Amino acid sequence: MNGLMAGKRGLIMGLANDKSLAWGIAKKLSEAGAELAFSYQGETMEKRVRPLAEQLGVARLFDCDVSDMGALDATFDKLAEEWPTIDFVVHAIGFSDKNELRGRFVDTSLDNFLMTMNISVYSFVAVAQRAAKMMTEGGAMLTLSYYGAEKVIPHYNVMGVAKAALETSVQYLAVDLGRDNIRVNAISAGPIKTLAASGIGDFRLILKWNELNSPLKRNVTIDDVGGAGLYLLSDLASGVTGETHHVDAGYNVIGMKAEDAPDI
Ligand SMILES: NC(=O)c1ccc[n+]([C@@H]2O[C@H](COP(=O)([O-])OP(=O)(O)OC[C@H]3O[C@@H](n4cnc5c(N)ncnc54)[C@H](O)[C@@H]3O)[C@@H](O)[C@H]2O)c1
Numbered sequence: 001m002n003g004l005m006a007g008k009r010g011l012i013m014g015l016a017n018d019k020s021l022a023w024g025i026a027k028k029l030s031e032a033g034a035e036l037a038f039s040y041q042g043e044t045m046e047k048r049v050r051p052l053a054e055q056l057g058v059a060r061l062f063d064c065d066v067s068d069m070g071a072l073d074a075t076f077d078k079l080a081e082e083w084p085t086i087d088f089v090v091h092a093i094g095f096s097d098k099n100e101l102r103g104r105f106v107d108t109s110l111d112n113f114l115m116t117m118n119i120s121v122y123s124f125v126a127v128a129q130r131a132a133k134m135m136t137e138g139g140a141m142l143t144l145s146y147y148g149a150e151k152v153i154p155h156y157n158v159m160g161v162a163k164a165a166l167e168t169s170v171q172y173l174a175v176d177l178g179r180d181n182i183r184v185n186a187i188s189a190g191p192i193k194t195l196a197a198s199g200i201g202d203f204r205l206i207l208k209w210n211e212l213n214s215p216l217k218r219n220v221t222i223d224d225v226g227g228a229g230l231y232l233l234s235d236l237a238s239g240v241t242g243e244t245h246h247v248d249a250g251y252n253v254i255g256m257k258a259e260d261a262p263d264i
């Protein structure tokens, strides 16, 4: 317990199971002394989340579908009854119709475009509205993005457009909330085998490609993401806001691998 988060408390949204990026972040925050609350999506998730919450001594659990503004209001109202103020919020939520995360982006439907943007992007803005009202001075928000926001990743499709919107939303929220000294950042994580990833065909190939083509020659883990999340949510990052921080073994910096370059 390095005490970096001693005396701090906050909400982590988007925990599904012990493979979740949210779980990697929750473990590191808890080890650093933070007090946590979890929100999850629906009864099915509750069964998986409760044992994890018990493992970290987390007593506050909220069922919150972030596409339901009433549920968001209820969650933050109930949280405020127990904790008048919070120091951080983690948003680890993204969703699209998996049938449109294959094939071509040009074939994206209006319904799925709107649903994907609502759940994967607007929900972070809606959370920011509610969290900012109960955040201590110096509070911090964190969301999760992916390289598909910056460059085309085959079949990431409308999720890539959503993550681009999410990363720009982080910049606009950082400006609005900076006046209250609330910091807003994103982690752009490399591919990790989670529940959300398990619905994706060829995910093994994506993992292998990243392993072979990243400077560290490995995939990242939820613990890599957790460590960077702890930093961004702690006072160590007191001067960092509006930032999308890559935790991807350096994959995003590669233009061409040296071993692929012709002998020039
Ligand atoms: N796994 C990866 O390769 C990877 C890489 C970079 C970024 N991300 C992002 O990390 C975040 C967490 O995803 P993960 O990979 O840990 O998978 P995950 O399936 O463990 O987490 C996704 C969570 O989103 C929640 N969710 C979906 N729709 C919701 C709704 N309407 N209301 C409330 N919650 C809802 C799910 O319940 C789940 O808990 C997502 O934003 C994802 O886009 C994932």
Ligand SMILES: Cc1c(CN(C)C(=O)CCc2cnc3c(c2)CCC(=O)N3)oc2ccccc12
Residues within 6 Å of the ligand: 094, 095, 096, 097, 098, 101, 146, 153, 154, 155, 156, 157, 159, 191, 192, 195, 196, 197, 198, 199, 200, 206
């Ligand atoms: C990497 C990578 C991911 C992981 N990642 C970064 C993600 O952000 C997960 C995105 C995602 C969003 N919605 C759903 C699913 C995954 C599958 C299950 C489902 O029903 N809906 O997803 C991909 C989809 C296509 C190509 C690469 C990837």
